[in-house]
Amino acid sequence: MKATPPQRRRGPRVAVLALVLCSLLVPLAILFDHASSSGDDVTTDERRRQEVVLPSIDRVVRRDPVIRLPVGGGVRQDAPKKISNGSSGVLPQPKQIDRRPSPSSTKPKVLPVPRTEPPKAVMEPNRQEVANDRKRRDRGAKADEVENAKACQLEFGSYCLWSTEHKVMMKDSIVKKLKDQLFVARSYYPSIAKLEGQEALSQEMKQNIQDHERILSASAVDADLPSFINKRILEMEHTIARAKSCTVDCHNVDKKLLQILDMTEDEAHFHMKQSAFLYNLGAQTLPKTHHCFSMRLTLEYFKSSSLNSDVSSAHKFNTPNHKHYVILSKNVLAASVVINSTVINSKDPGNNVFHILTDAQNFYGMKYWFARNSYKKSALHVINYEETILEKLPKHSMREMYLPEEFRVLIRDTEQLTEKARMEYLSLFSHSHFFIPEIFKDLKKVIVLDDDVVIQRDLSFLWNLNMGDKVNGAVQFCGVRLGQVRNLLGKTKYDPKSCAWMSGVNVINLEKWRKHKVTENYLQLLKQVKRTDEASLRAAAFPLSLLSFRHLIYPLDVNLTLSGLGYDYGIEQEVAWSYASLHYNGNMKPWLELGIPDYRKYWRRYLTREDQFMDECNVNP
Numbered sequence: 057m058k059a060t061p062p063q064r065r066r067g068p069r070v071a072v073l074a075l076v077l078c079s080l081l082v083p084l085a086i087l088f089d090h091a092s093s094s095g096d097d098v099t100t101d102e103r104r105r106q107e108v109v110l111p112s113i114d115r116v117v118r119r120d121p122v123i124r125l126p127v128g129g130g131v132r133q134d135a136p137k138k139i140s141n142g143s144s145g146v147l148p149q150p151k152q153i154d155r156r157p158s159p160s161s162t163k164p165k166v167l168p169v170p171r172t173e174p175p176k177a178v179m180e181p182n183r184q185e186v187a188n189d190r191k192r193r194d195r196g197a198k199a200d201e202v203e204n205a206k207a208c209q210l211e212f213g214s215y216c217l218w219s220t221e222h223k224v225m226m227k228d229s230i231v232k233k234l235k236d237q238l239f240v241a242r243s244y245y246p247s248i249a250k251l252e253g254q255e256a257l258s259q260e261m262k263q264n265i266q267d268h269e270r271i272l273s274a275s276a277v278d279a280d281l282p283s284f285i286n287k288r289i290l291e292m293e294h295t296i297a298r299a300k301s302c303t304v305d306c307h308n309v310d311k312k313l314l315q316i317l318d319m320t321e322d323e324a325h326f327h328m329k330q331s332a333f334l335y336n337l338g339a340q341t342l343p344k345t346h347h348c349f350s351m352r353l354t355l356e357y358f359k360s361s362s363l364n365s366d367v368s369s370a371h372k373f374n375t376p377n378h379k380h381y382v383i384l385s386k387n388v389l390a391a392s393v394v395i396n397s398t399v400i401n402s403k404d405p406g407n408n409v410f411h412i413l414t415d416a417q418n419f420y421g422m423k424y425w426f427a428r429n430s431y432k433k434s435a436l437h438v439i440n441y442e443e444t445i446l447e448k449l450p451k452h453s454m455r456e457m458y459l460p461e462e463f464r465v466l467i468r469d470t471e472q473l474t475e476k477a478r479m480e481y482l483s484l485f486s487h488s489h490f491f492i493p494e495i496f497k498d499l500k501k502v503i504v505l506d507d508d509v510v511i512q513r514d515l516s517f518l519w520n521l522n523m524g525d526k527v528n529g530a531v532q533f534c535g536v537r538l539g540q541v542r543n544l545l546g547k548t549k550y551d552p553k554s555c556a557w558m559s560g561v562n563v564i565n566l567e568k569w570r571k572h573k574v575t576e577n578y579l580q581l582l583k584q585v586k587r588t589d590e591a592s593l594r595a596a597a598f599p600l601s602l603l604s605f606r607h608l609i610y611p612l613d614v615n616l617t618l619s620g621l622g623y624d625y626g627i628e629q630e631v632a633w634s635y636a637s638l639h640y641n642g643n644m645k646p647w648l649e650l651g652i653p654d655y656r657k658y659w660r661r662y663l664t665r666e667d668q669f670m671d672e673c674n675v676n677p
């Protein structure tokens with residue numbers, strides 16, 4: 057194909073685009089190099105979004121030997137075993153997990169499955185199940201399953217909630233049958249191979265085992281299976297029947313079975329790990345389409361000569377008598393949905409001002425998007441967080457913008473060893489939130505919205521709240537009390553009975569914030585935190601958020617926000633509609649493929665349908 061003359065504007069658009077994009081990317085890369093400290097420039101927008109696992113014994117508990125708290129070696133060790141011996145098809149909602157004391161943490165590691173069943177069960181292929189497959193068969197909310205679910209979440213977090221849901225939908229009954237057969241055949245094979253005069257049967261078994269293995273290696277669900285599979289199943293059945301009719305040394309079969317079970321368990325755990333990794337990758341990385349979209353907007357920003365829309369409403373940005381909302385976001389569509397849902401349900405949208413704090417990488421794309429789209433006369437203010445911090449707080453070393461931090465934390469009763477334990481999911485302010493009063497020096501009150509929130513009602517009433525001397529109006533979360541996480545909070549004094557709280561929708565009185573010197577206190581606490589790497593720095597947001605606002609939380613109506621739409625599969629539709637806002641905290645954000653399908657509709661309602669760039673990039677969350 058001949059090259060398009062550069063002066064011809066209507067050349068093949070794609071080629072031109074690619075060229076412009078390339079030429080743009082290089083300077084952009086240089087420009088933003090300082091911003092991405094890790095140097096890892098994949099589609100990073102969501103990278104920091106993942107649940108931070110709290111607490112880990114190495115990092116936290118060591119300091120406080122009295123509290124032999126959470127992720128103790130016992131549970132960690134047992135977790136894999138328990139997962140494979142039967143995390144259930146029905147997972148309980150995390151909040152109801154603590155029903156039974158955990159027997160596992162005190163027991164030594166054992167081979168769980170075989171001992172619970174008489175050896176003769178082995179002889180019946182239909183009752184024989186590879187440990188891993190047991191899950192789906194005995195549904196019913198047994199206490200065991202609750203335990204297993206807990207152990208799984210302890211190790212893999214919300215992946216477990218996701219994976220059980222997805223397994224239920226998977227059509228794999230034939231695959232399971234193959235695995236069962238393979239399992240039985242493998243346990244018989246060594247005994248048969250030793251028998252005199254059974255060379256032919258031995259050979260046949262070997263062949264069948266290999267065939268099964270080959271098929272299973274390429275098939276995860278029934279749809280993957282080859283057409284001749286029924287023939288193979290019959291052949292294997294036949295072979296197994298013949299093996300059973302031989303007088304084999306039962307002891308040997310049992311022993312072999314135990315070994316195989318052990319191996320299968322490890323294998324199952326390995327697959328679990330692998331899948332959990334992929335799941336987390338899915339939660340961290342923005343889909344390619346979104347990346348395309350974001351780049352496309354950036355590109356358009358530089359192509360368009362005049363985008364001075366800011367000017368018309370700029371006078372509103374600093375006037376305290378407007379309703380100011382602050383959103384930290386690196387995702388255009390997420391920010392758009394929060395804003396759109398707020399204004400559509402707002403009785404007085406013209407009075408709203410939205411300040412979108414974003415990083416350098418997404419700044420221009422955001423600017424372009426919010427200049428092109430209107431939100432019922434609301435004023436939109438896109439701010440480059442990194443640049444602003446550099447400008448206003450040149451001495452501060454932490455310039456990177458962090459999205460609200462999400463944590464999962466194991467709560468255990470510390471008094472006895474037979475604790476109740478449960479996993480709780482929390483979202484809190486990140487380090488970046490503590491500079492909001494610095495960035496908005498002229499404002500007195502703001503509402504901070506997380507970008508994974510959807511507003512479903514008018515929020516005017518929040519502006520009339522009298523919070524007294526309190527700084528942060530937040531929905532409390534009494535599933536976690538400060539005393540229960542004292543090993544994470546250090547030596548600072550606080551009321552152990554006070555509840556944790558959630559980010560999502562927070563009413564912030566900036567005047568009181570300044571009066572109580574919350575930022576200064578935060579910086580003081582930050583000095584005491586050991587931050588060896590990015591992960592520990594982010595984990596530190598947990599104690600710092602909770603401690604900085606101790607005694608300064610004004611509890612909002614619990615009916616204001618429904619949390620958990622990013623991990624909890626059990627939320628009924630009527631319940632969801634009844635809340636003023638929904639919070640998709642958890643890994644399964646509605647814009648990701650992982651998103652919980654039933655909950656997407658609440659989010660998608662507020663997404664624009666006709667956008668040229670969304671179409672071009674095939675963005676269709």
Ligand SMILES: *[C@@H]1O[C@H](CO)[C@@H](O)[C@H](O)[C@H]1NC(C)=O
Pocket residue numbers: 141142166167168169172190200
């Ligand atoms: C799982 O293993 C434990 C022993 O570790 C056993 O008591 C329990 O019955 C097993 N659960 C199932 C569903 O087999």
Ligand SMILES: *[C@@H]1O[C@H](CO)[C@@H](O)[C@H](O)[C@H]1NC(C)=O
Pocket residue numbers: 613614615634
């Ligand atoms: C929250 O809503 C439920 C019903 O949906 C109601 O019974 C309860 O009183 C409400 N709580 C508050 C604090 O308004």
Ligand SMILES: *[C@@H]1O[C@H](CO)[C@@H](O)[C@H](O)[C@H]1NC(C)=O
Pocket residue numbers: 392396400429430431661662663664665
């Ligand atoms: C806001 O939501 C409405 C639907 O509720 C939709 O028609 C509109 O396009 C959305 N606007 C933007 C800018 O996303």
